[in-house]
Amino acid sequence: MxxxxxxxxxxxxxxxxxxxxxxxxxxxxxxxxxxxxxxxxxxxxxxYEMVTLGRGDVALFLRTMAMFPADFFVRYVKRLCLTVSVRPHDARTILQTCTGVSNLACWVDFMGISPASPFRHLFYPLPLRRLSIEVGHFRQLGFSECVWTGSLTCLDIVFWDQGPLVLSELRFLPSLARLSLYLSQSDVDEPSLLSILSATPTLQILVLVVEEDDLDRFEHTTRIDPRIVCMPHPPTVPDWEAPHRGLPDLWSHAEEIVDERRRAANQMQTQE
Incomplete structure (x- = not known):
C-alpha cells in the first residue's frame, strides 16, 4: 500500500x-x-494570533516586540489576554503596539496603583468585538472616544469586589449580544437584572458566573428571563483560549442551554 x-x-x-x-x-x-x-x-x-501573558512571560514578549517591525503585531495579534499579574506599564506598551486586537481580555489593575495610571486612551482605537475587563475599569472607559462601541458583540465584566450591578454604560453598546458577569457577591436582585436586559435590547444571552457552591442560590434568576444562565467559574485563561483552539467554552455551553430552552418553549406552544 x-x-x-x-x-x-x-x-x-x-x-x-x-x-x-x-x-x-x-x-x-x-x-x-x-x-x-x-x-x-x-x-x-x-x-501570535493569540497571545496570553502573565508576569513570567511579559519580558520575553517585550523583547520579541523589539525585534519585529511594529506592523507585524498590528497585523497578526488578534486575541490578547493580559492577566492580572501584568504590570500597568508593560500593559500600556503592549496595547499601544497591538492595535489590531479584536478579542481582548485586560485584567490589569491600572487603578490599583498610586497615582492611578491613565489607561482609557489605550482602548480607544482597538477594533474590538469581544472585551473582558474588571467592572471599575469598564466604567472608566470613555465610550464616546472608542471606535468599537458599534462592533462589540461580547462583553465579560469581572467583579473583583462586591458592588452594584447597575451598568448604565451598556447603553453605549448597540450590538451587544452576549454579556457575562463574573460575580463576587452572594446575591443578585431582580431589578438590576431587568435594568441590564432593558438597556441591551440586542442581548441574546446573559451569563451569571458564580462560585459552584452558589449555583442553587442563583438559580431563581433564570426564571426572570430565559436568556439568563447561571454557570460556575471556569478555568479563566483556558476558557478564554478555548474558541481559538476549537474547543468548547463558557459561551458554547450557555448557548446550548438557551437553545434547549427555546426548543422546549416552542414544543410546548406546538402542543397547545
Whole structure:
C-alpha cells in the first residue's frame, strides 16, 4: 500500500492542514515553524494570533516586540489576554503596539496603583468585538472616544469586589449580544437584572458566573428571563483560549442551554 505524503497534496491544502494543527497547540506551532523556511512563513504569524501573558512571560514578549517591525503585531495579534499579574506599564506598551486586537481580555489593575495610571486612551482605537475587563475599569472607559462601541458583540465584566450591578454604560453598546458577569457577591436582585436586559435590547444571552457552591442560590434568576444562565467559574485563561483552539467554552455551553430552552418553549406552544 502506498504511503500518503502531505507534500502530495495541493499547496493550499497543505497549508490549511498545518495551520489547523498549529492553532490547536502552541508547542506544535513553534516546532513546525522551525522545520523549514516555508513553514516558518506560514506558521509564525499564527503563533501570535493569540497571545496570553502573565508576569513570567511579559519580558520575553517585550523583547520579541523589539525585534519585529511594529506592523507585524498590528497585523497578526488578534486575541490578547493580559492577566492580572501584568504590570500597568508593560500593559500600556503592549496595547499601544497591538492595535489590531479584536478579542481582548485586560485584567490589569491600572487603578490599583498610586497615582492611578491613565489607561482609557489605550482602548480607544482597538477594533474590538469581544472585551473582558474588571467592572471599575469598564466604567472608566470613555465610550464616546472608542471606535468599537458599534462592533462589540461580547462583553465579560469581572467583579473583583462586591458592588452594584447597575451598568448604565451598556447603553453605549448597540450590538451587544452576549454579556457575562463574573460575580463576587452572594446575591443578585431582580431589578438590576431587568435594568441590564432593558438597556441591551440586542442581548441574546446573559451569563451569571458564580462560585459552584452558589449555583442553587442563583438559580431563581433564570426564571426572570430565559436568556439568563447561571454557570460556575471556569478555568479563566483556558476558557478564554478555548474558541481559538476549537474547543468548547463558557459561551458554547450557555448557548446550548438557551437553545434547549427555546426548543422546549416552542414544543410546548406546538402542543397547545
Amino acid at each position: 502506498d504511503l500518503f505524503r502531505l507534500q502530495d497534496l495541493p499547496v493550499e491544502l497543505q497549508r490549511s492542514i498545518l495551520e489547523v494543527t498549529a492553532r490547536m497547540d502552541l508547542k506544535t506551532a513553534l516546532n513546525l515553524s522551525l522545520v523549514c523556511h516555508q513553514l516558518h512563513e506560514w506558521i509564525q504569524p499564527l503563533i
